[in-house]
Amino acid sequence: MGKKMQISLTVNGEVHDILAEPRELLIHTLRERLGITGPHIGCETSHCGACTVDMNGKSVKACTLFVAQADGAEITTIEGLGAPDALHALQRSFREHHGLQCGYCTPGMITRAHRLLQEIPNPTEEEVRFGMAGNLCRCTGYQNIVKSILAAAAELNAKEAAE
Amino acid sequence: MIPSAFEYHRPGDLASAIGILTEYGDEARVIAGGHSLIPMMKLRMAQIGHLVDLQNLDELKGIRVTGSAITIGALVTQAELIAHDGLATAAPILREAALQIADPQVRYMGTVGGNVANGDPGNDMPGLMQCLNARFTLVGPDGSRDVAARDFYHSAYMTERSDDEILTQITFAPPAGGFAYEKQKRKIGDYATAAAAVQLTKSGGTVAGASIAMTNLSDTPVWSEAAGAALVGSTCGAEAVMQSVAAMLGDIDPQQDNRGPIDFKRHVAGVILARAIARAWSRA
Ligand SMILES: Cc1cc2nc3c(=O)[nH]c(=O)nc-3n(C[C@H](O)[C@H](O)[C@H](O)COP(=O)(O)OP(=O)(O)OC[C@H]3O[C@@H](n4cnc5c(N)ncnc54)[C@H](O)[C@@H]3O)c2cc1C
Ligand code: FES
Ligand code: FES
Numbered sequence: 001m002g003k004k005m006q007i008s009l010t011v012n013g014e015v016h017d018i019l020a021e022p023r024e025l026l027i028h029t030l031r032e033r034l035g036i037t038g039p040h041i042g043c044e045t046s047h048c049g050a051c052t053v054d055m056n057g058k059s060v061k062a063c064t065l066f067v068a069q070a071d072g073a074e075i076t077t078i079e080g081l082g083a084p085d086a087l088h089a090l091q092r093s094f095r096e097h098h099g100l101q102c103g104y105c106t107p108g109m110i111t112r113a114h115r116l117l118q119e120i121p122n123p124t125e126e127e128v129r130f131g132m133a134g135n136l137c138r139c140t141g142y143q144n145i146v147k148s149i150l151a152a153a154a155e156l157n158a159k160e161a162a163e
Numbered sequence: 164m165i166p167s168a169f170e171y172h173r174p175g176d177l178a179s180a181i182g183i184l185t186e187y188g189d190e191a192r193v194i195a196g197g198h199s200l201i202p203m204m205k206l207r208m209a210q211i212g213h214l215v216d217l218q219n220l221d222e223l224k225g226i227r228v229t230g231s232a233i234t235i236g237a238l239v240t241q242a243e244l245i246a247h248d249g250l251a252t253a254a255p256i257l258r259e260a261a262l263q264i265a266d267p268q269v270r271y272m273g274t275v276g277g278n279v280a281n282g283d284p285g286n287d288m289p290g291l292m293q294c295l296n297a298r299f300t301l302v303g304p305d306g307s308r309d310v311a312a313r314d315f316y317h318s319a320y321m322t323e324r325s326d327d328e329i330l331t332q333i334t335f336a337p338p339a340g341g342f343a344y345e346k347q348k349r350k351i352g353d354y355a356t357a358a359a360a361v362q363l364t365k366s367g368g369t370v371a372g373a374s375i376a377m378t379n380l381s382d383t384p385v386w387s388e389a390a391g392a393a394l395v396g397s398t399c400g401a402e403a404v405m406q407s408v409a410a411m412l413g414d415i416d417p418q419q420d421n422r423g424p425i426d427f428k429r430h431v432a433g434v435i436l437a438r439a440i441a442r443a444w445s446r447a
Binding site: 063069 | 170
């Protein structure tokens with residue numbers, strides 16, 4: 001056992017002060033310690049993006065971060081984007097355009113897509129494909145994921161223009 | 164996939180970071196973005212007693228572009244490098260190469276300093292920095308020194324940097340003329356099967372100067388002086404390109420692995436270099 005350290009994380013606006021070994025991976029902290037099970041573990045080797053969360057405004061793979069590195073960070077997971085009775089535009093769009101089948105990759109997909117739309121609010125199809133290259137899906141064949149993201153972008157832009 | 168235990172340090176300045184490295188010797192290791200180191204630690208190919216996180220070292224951040232020199236702090240991430248318009252104007256080959264590294268999540272964490280210090284022959288930035296004739300600044304307990312990228316790599320994971328030194332910044336003169344970073348990979352996000360970095364200048368319709376470096380075709384990046392020299396004075400026609408490729412093939416030493424057998428890699432290296440030269444020439 002390694003020495004534990006005091007770590008403070010803000011996840012979806014809530015502050016968590018925990019005592020953990022620095023080698024604990026952020027994805028394990030979120031899922032097992034804090035019960036935030038939206039981010040999934042697909043590969044655990046930095047390839048699939050199922051564990052994607054937003055940290056200090058960046059999309060990151062939570063399986064490739066020690067919790068100690070995240071000490072002091074602000075983290076958003078899929079739970080922070082929308083709720084069952086108040087879905088985010090991306091969540092609605094994925095449902096409407098059949099952007100998921102088994103749903104395993106979906107929290108990572110949507111969390112990454114959310115950041116992508118901050119980077120490029122009105123992306124082309126090619127920009128969506130390139131910007132989502134760190135997220136793998138074994139079911140949908142990607143067409144409907146891309147469609148969902150483009151539709152959500154159009155909805156969000158229309159809403160912004162109306163305001 | 165759980166690495167062995169370590170003690171974590173997050174020093175606030177460069178002097179304290181070097182102090183920790185000096186105190187713990189070869190038990191200590193720095194971490195920048197962690198996207199090469201953490202996978203190695205998970206596989207227990209790297210066992211580290213003291214992990215020194217560089218994230219608070221502001222001295223290692225930022226990009227400076229002047230007419231005579233470009234300086235990139237070691238902690239600049241690939242994402243920051245891509246986003247920097249001044250850099251993209253002064254040295255566009257950097258953005259072209261960085262966009263071919265890994266995927267958006269990895270580029271948000273991975274740093275330029277970590278990419279060049281790592282010593283993995285698969286990393287893209289070392290060959291690029293050799294092409295640009297960059298210098299790496301290393302700071303240790305005995306002070307600071309500059310090492311040319313072309314002299315930095317000894318063999319896989321063995322570099323000129325000693326354990327108690329930190330790479331703080333990368334400096335090079337703004338490149339002139341045409342450029343190309345061409346990379347063949349099995350899928351998006353993969354390391355190179357073969358990659359070529361080319362900068363060339365044109366004068367009176369012929370090549371005035373050319374710098375060529377290859378990635379993942381030897382246990383170090385390969386700056387091929389002969390491949391560049393073969394183009395000088397030519398109009399970059401088929402014959403000159405063939406001679407440049409032949410010279411490059413004399414300097415690389417690829418090994419068989421899951422990216423293919425040696426003959427295939429040599430073939431791909433030739434195709435990629437010819438494409439890179441053509442693109443660089445069209446932009447010169
Ligand atoms: C899925 C995936 C795909 C990838 N694809 C590519 C690719 O196509 N091309 C590519 O080039 N890379 C690729 N990488 C690697 C990635 O770019 C790494 O981020 C990079 O190699 C290392 O940078 P880092 O900041 O993450 O360094 P770290 O992992 O933190 O460190 C790497 C090594 O360098 C040392 N180090 C780091 N910073 C310093 C410093 N300032 N001074 C001294 N030593 C230092 C560390 O001690 C360690 O030994 C990929 C990674 C993943 C996970
Ligand atoms: S679980 Fe993190 S990238 Fe696959
Ligand atoms: S919906 Fe099944 S993995 Fe993407």
